[in-house]
Amino acid sequence: MDTVDEAEEHQTLTSDPLTNQFGSLNDLCHELSSLQDLACRGSWRSILDKVARARKLSLLSKPHEHLTYLSYNLLALTKLRRFSDASAELDSLEDDLDSSQYNYQSYPQHYPNRSGSMVPFALRWLHAELPSKLGKRQETLDRFYLLLDLVRTKLTDNESKNLSVSDELWRKRECFVINSLISHHLSNKEFGVCLNLVNDLINRSGDTKNPVLLSKLGFIQMQIGDLERAKATFDMIEGLVKEGKGEVELRNLVSRNKALIYLVGKDYVSAVREYDECVERDGSDVVAINNKAICLMYLRDLSDSIKVLESALESIPTVALNETLVVNLCSMYELAYVNHSDIKRTLSNWIARVAPDDFDSSSTRI
Template sequence: MDLQNKMEDQGETLISTPDHPLNNAFGSLNDICYELSSLQELACRGSWRSILDKVTRARTQSLLTKPHEHLIYLSYYAIALTKLRRFSEAVTELDSLENGLDNVIYSYENYPHHYPNRYGSMAPFVLRWLYAELPSRVENRQETLDRFYLLLQFVREKSTKSSSGMSDDIWRKREGLVINSIISHHLSHKEFGVCLDLINDLINRESTPVARAVLTSKLGYIQMQLGDLEGAKASFAAVEGVVTKEVEMKNLVNRNKALMFMVGKDYVSAVREYQECIDRDDSDVVAINNKALCLMYLRDLSDSIKVMENALERVPTAALNETFVVNLCSMYELAHVNHSDIKKTLSNWIARVAPDDFDTSCTRL
């Protein structure tokens, strides 16, 4: 799971807190925090540099009047720096917090005139997640793992203490996010044993059939990387057995089948499975990308390029990511003598439409 997905998964965390969602008591985002709606809009557009400018201006002009507003603006600032790959600066921003996020100065009860009858931490959860994640971006992987395991303990304690209902659901979602982050870090270093333990624990804790199926599918991917193809087949078969009308779940089943076909180098069958996904949802970029790769393996470069170019025209917001563009440029290099000119045209288009954090070096010009 990449950072963008993690930030999207935060959803409420930039406008609420671990202990009490602020938005319950306010009518609009701007009631919660100074011009929060415009920050949200800029983030959705990927205008990360504009967010840096806006936060800097608010700080310089002392436009933030309540303690929690400073933390919310810090959250956006740290996210923007991280998205722009300015990791050292993001680390410095979080280090500016006095004695960490659990300091009493970041508690509601420390400011009774601002927050009557509120208690607990006002720190947005995304700051806790970034505090754990950022050391790995400055080549300190062990510190990231240590912090994520501490964050997992924190989340589980909160989940145990919370009452049933919405708050409990939020903490369960956060627990899943943290565990998936831990799995990603172990997986990147091929530490498969701990990944299997963590994902199986998540599956056992999950009671919703669809959510269990998604986790079981991830288990299958881990088993494939481990070389346990029979185990992966069994996991994917369990996913297939979940009856659902949701398009995404149906596509998940087809993508799993296609992956097994790809492992067996049966690219024709894989293309068929991916096409079923695209017929249901023409913005399924994983299916589009992998169908194009299968066509490339079948030496049909012309069609593979068409598949990817059509996706960029049809669903640019979904398709415009670095992996997708790298694969398309590789196909250009294989198919065209004048590939530099073609990639330059693509690069110019990307410069006009891509968010600030898009890495244009992926065109390899």
């Protein structure tokens, strides 16, 4: 998530007419490309070291560089689950993020003829997300709704100025913030709020034929227990994908939606068939791989369910290595083997060698 969002932030800078003169990310900020590369590889401890070094040696010369490095430092601390440290780092800011001291026009010597906020969007997102990590759920919700207001204000401004490129970026950010809100409301089983949010997003965007948005709508309808509407939504998505001779990703989305309906009806054989089709089209579809293994487990085929997950970890480790898949695999080990502790310890040792810094090693439950 985060790295995608960061990439969008960098794209905004590099596509700005005032910054076209720069040839690389490093021209925009000290060793920015190195930070981006470390984030993509999950090397969060290295990011903390690099930020600490840059600060100690006073390598950051412009105000926006301090904010960019702060964003990466906060992201790294959050990924490493050092939430109190991240909160303290955020509290070190002298003013709120909308203060004039974080505007380009406050530093004409550094940014001639440039105006607006220099606060990275990733920093605003972390500012909203962090309180929930410290048990302050309502504060997170309040901040996300304020962030949504800011995003929609930007969209209104862009529309009045006919800024289509910037408008597209802020549309993505609107979707990103609403998805964050939906995630928090879903975790508290506030399904009605989720339904309103996704319907509002679909209506505001005018994109009533977006398969991804419609899939989210169908999923929420399932959570509410409205299976008929969920099926109708999923059927609509299938028609849209067939009509457009959909890409592999969209065709897999259709198959995963079908499988969800089968799962609710406990038709695990049919669900496995749909997931198999996904994997045949795209061998790195980890959602399909994981869910196929769970269905096999429900069918009392523990041997094959374990093979599915082990094969994924072996063949596509950078994609398949996530806590959910590992927790499921270890649960299957516990059901299948008397000596499951030894097997899980072997898995844990392998994970320690290949996993990114933020991988939660407790997922092996040793």
